[in-house]
Amino acid sequence: MKNRITELLSKTKKPVLSVFYTAGFPNLDDTEKIAIALETAGADMIEIGIPFSDPVADGPTIQMSNKKALDNGMTVALLLKQVAGLRSKVKMPIVLMGYLNPVMQYGFEKFFKDAANAGVDGLILPDLPLDEFEKFEPLTTSLNLSVSFLISPTTSETRIRKIDAISSGFVYAVSASSTTGAKGEFTTEQLAYFNRLKSYNLKNPFLIGFGISNYTTYSQACAYGAGAIVGSSFIQQISESKNLEADIHQFVVSLTTSK
Amino acid sequence: MRYEVDEKGYYGNFGGAYIPEMLYPNVEELRTHYLEIIQQPEFQKEFHELLQNYVGRPTPLYRAERLSEKYNAHIYLKREDLCHTGAHKINNTIGQILLAKRLGKQKIIAETGAGQHGVATATVCALMGMECMVYMGKLDMERQRPNVERMRILGTQVVPAVSGNMTLKDATNEAMRHWINHPTDTHYIIGSVVGPHPYPHMVTLFQSVISEEIKKQLLKEIGQPNPDYVVACVGGGSNAAGAFYHYLNEAHVNLVGVEAAGLGVDSGESAATTALGKPGVLHGSKTLLMQTTDGQVIEPYSISAGLDYPGIGPLHAHLFETGRVQFVSATDDEAMNAGIELARTEGIIPAIESAHAIAALSKLELTQEDVVVVNLSGRGDKDLETYIRWGKY
Ligand SMILES: Cc1ncc(COP(=O)(O)O)c(C=O)c1O
Numbered sequence: 001m002k003n004r005i006t007e008l009l010s011k012t013k014k015p016v017l018s019v020f021y022t023a024g025f026p027n028l029d030d031t032e033k034i035a036i037a038l039e040t041a042g043a044d045m046i047e048i049g050i051p052f053s054d055p056v057a058d059g060p061t062i063q064m065s066n067k068k069a070l071d072n073g074m075t076v077a078l079l080l081k082q083v084a085g086l087r088s089k090v091k092m093p094i095v096l097m098g099y100l101n102p103v104m105q106y107g108f109e110k111f112f113k114d115a116a117n118a119g120v121d122g123l124i125l126p127d128l129p130l131d132e133f134e135k136f137e138p139l140t141t142s143l144n145l146s147v148s149f150l151i152s153p154t155t156s157e158t159r160i161r162k163i164d165a166i167s168s169g170f171v172y173a174v175s176a177s178s179t180t181g182a183k184g185e186f187t188t189e190q191l192a193y194f195n196r197l198k199s200y201n202l203k204n205p206f207l208i209g210f211g212i213s214n215y216t217t218y219s220q221a222c223a224y225g226a227g228a229i230v231g232s233s234f235i236q237q238i239s240e241s242k243n244l245e246a247d248i249h250q251f252v253v254s255l256t257t258s259k
Numbered sequence: 260m261r262y263e264v265d266e267k268g269y270y271g272n273f274g275g276a277y278i279p280e281m282l283y284p285n286v287e288e289l290r291t292h293y294l295e296i297i298q299q300p301e302f303q304k305e306f307h308e309l310l311q312n313y314v315g316r317p318t319p320l321y322r323a324e325r326l327s328e329k330y331n332a333h334i335y336l337k338r339e340d341l342c343h344t345g346a347h348k349i350n351n352t353i354g355q356i357l358l359a360k361r362l363g364k365q366k367i368i369a370e371t372g373a374g375q376h377g378v379a380t381a382t383v384c385a386l387m388g389m390e391c392m393v394y395m396g397k398l399d400m401e402r403q404r405p406n407v408e409r410m411r412i413l414g415t416q417v418v419p420a421v422s423g424n425m426t427l428k429d430a431t432n433e434a435m436r437h438w439i440n441h442p443t444d445t446h447y448i449i450g451s452v453v454g455p456h457p458y459p460h461m462v463t464l465f466q467s468v469i470s471e472e473i474k475k476q477l478l479k480e481i482g483q484p485n486p487d488y489v490v491a492c493v494g495g496g497s498n499a500a501g502a503f504y505h506y507l508n509e510a511h512v513n514l515v516g517v518e519a520a521g522l523g524v525d526s527g528e529s530a531a532t533t534a535l536g537k538p539g540v541l542h543g544s545k546t547l548l549m550q551t552t553d554g555q556v557i558e559p560y561s562i563s564a565g566l567d568y569p570g571i572g573p574l575h576a577h578l579f580e581t582g583r584v585q586f587v588s589a590t591d592d593e594a595m596n597a598g599i600e601l602a603r604t605e606g607i608i609p610a611i612e613s614a615h616a617i618a619a620l621s622k623l624e625l626t627q628e629d630v631v632v633v634n635l636s637g638r639g640d641k642d643l644e645t646y647i648r649w650g651k652y
Pocket of ligand 1: 345346347372373374375376450451452492493494495496497498499564565566610612613636637638
């Protein structure tokens with residue numbers, strides 16, 4: 001079987017919307033409900049965050065969702081169980097994203113195998129060093145799991161090419177030198193950086209994430225990359241939600257259509 | 260056995276640089292330049308002149324007569340408490356600010372728990388005319404008001420960390436986030452031998468002046484450079500790393516690290532990382548870490564704000580794993596009693612962190628011939644409130 005991420009990104013002509021949310025937030029068992037609502041609303045891919053006590057790359061919104069999810073009792077084992085349960089209910093690729101320590105305590109090899117068995121298609125582990133990953137690469141490849149690494153505006157071209165070479169599925173282009181969170185419009189420097197990435201003709205498609213919060217930033221990201229990843233502003237939208245399905249639908253529509 | 264960092268930034272199984280890509284250029288810039296800069300004769304000259312004329316080094320190695328009598332051994336105190344600003348922390352901040360200047364940085368950030376590292380950073384920033392911002396847990400700001408005001412008097416902006424439990428771990432998270440958001444003009448002065456490579460090694464090098472001096476001073480005092488024991492408290496482990504460094508390959512010198520047991524190692528309110536921790540990744544390095552079985556970091560506890568960190572530096576994790584350093588712990592009660600004891604026997608009120616090292620003396624099986632050096636990492640001025648609240652004197 002082909003990897004769902006590769007499938008999606010090689011087939012579609014239109015840009016991809018990937019939505020990040022924290023597992024176990026706002027409620028412990030919302031993971032499945034949110035996934036289904038997102039697919040129904042038109043999202044193409046989901047990135048489910050594994051909550052961690054010390055999310056150093058995240059701004060206030062995702063810090064809050066991590067804390068709430070942990071207070072709710074979310075764990076790696078429970079998340080994998082939830083993913084296994086929802087896998088047959090959505091068609092889109094499922095990516096897990098998380099800080100290294102919870103994965104390390106679960107056991108790397110066990111995590112990769114159990115994730116693949118649950119139907120996970122890709123992984124993003126932002127604080128996993130490239131050379132530490134090398135020893136796991138044969139395993140993730142054999143499990144048909146894509147592994148995406150991050151690049152940022154300060155990453156050199158040489159390093160971008162190295163990251164592209166070791167990544168599979170897609171490369172995660174962080175839009176700014178920043179922690180996660182909505183920031184308003186993209187600057188000309190950011191657009192120049194997206195353009196530079198485009199000119200590299202990387203092996204993998206790249207998705208642009210961090211700071212995407214409205215139609216303008218969404219469509220700009222889509223103009224340069226294979227699509228956009230939205231996280232903080234989605235989490236904001238659902239944090240006080242009384243009706244997840246309706247709010248998620250409204251969020252996706254307002255993000256992807258011009259006024 | 261090898262105790263030096265390897266070219267990938269590891270001490271045995273521990274260390275490395277586990278950082279998100281947004282931090283990579285900052286850390287890489289440091290990694291590729293730190294050794295070359297530190298080894299420059301002109302850097303060394305400026306560093307040592309400041310240590311001598313500004314910090315007040317070498318700090319005395321003091322033979323504690325009455326304490327020696329009490330423990331029936333030859334006990335020496337390495338007086339880091341006499342450093343300018345009251346603790347060893349400034350050895351590191353002097354080194355890092357000189358490095359930051361040479362890297363062309365204009366702004367400095369730091370984290371602080373008790374405020375000692377924050378004050379030491381604020382001090383060197385005032386000295387060098389650099390803009391300084393210190394992250395401090397909101398709870399710690401309330402507990403350590405005098406140090407907050409000291410930093411402010413020195414012209415530093417103290418920023419409350421309001422995430423998590425609002426203590427040292429959270430202040431470190433906030434400082435790292437700030438660094439991610441300011442990748443070019445800012446240097447992050449980490450206050451202990453923790454963080455991604457090259458920090459643990461760099462901070463160890465700056466603190467190694469402690470054992471360099473002990474060797475010279477002991478040679479003069481007893482005719483040989485090596486004692487039988489070197490004892491130091493371990494929070495992140497910077498004063499211990501400095502006191503141990505030049506003895507790591509002297510197998511006959513017993514090295515003892517003292518962690519904070521808080522209310523007791525098994526009480527659930529403790530900071531004894533080697534007793535309670537497992538290998539994990541936090542703040543950029545793989546090390547021993549207090550954590551749940553799910554890999555969530557546990558908030559440690561100690562009466563001493565400088566020792567309540569959930570990890571230890573990767574060098575110490577390696578020294579623990581290889582058995583080169585013996586780790587013991589002292590409870591709040593044992594440390595406070597030892598602090599009062601030092602005050603009464605030697606006229607020195609120690610920092611509560613350092614009192615933990617004194618408390619370990621009764622746990623060692625000392626003989627009459629043993630020469631013991633205790634690294635007295637700081638003075639107790641900052642802890643007066645805690646001594647008063649403790650009350651048993
Ligand atoms: C006097 C003193 N000793 C020790 C420590 C603990 O730090 P480290 O283990 O890095 O020496 C601190 C930290 O604030 C301190 O102020």
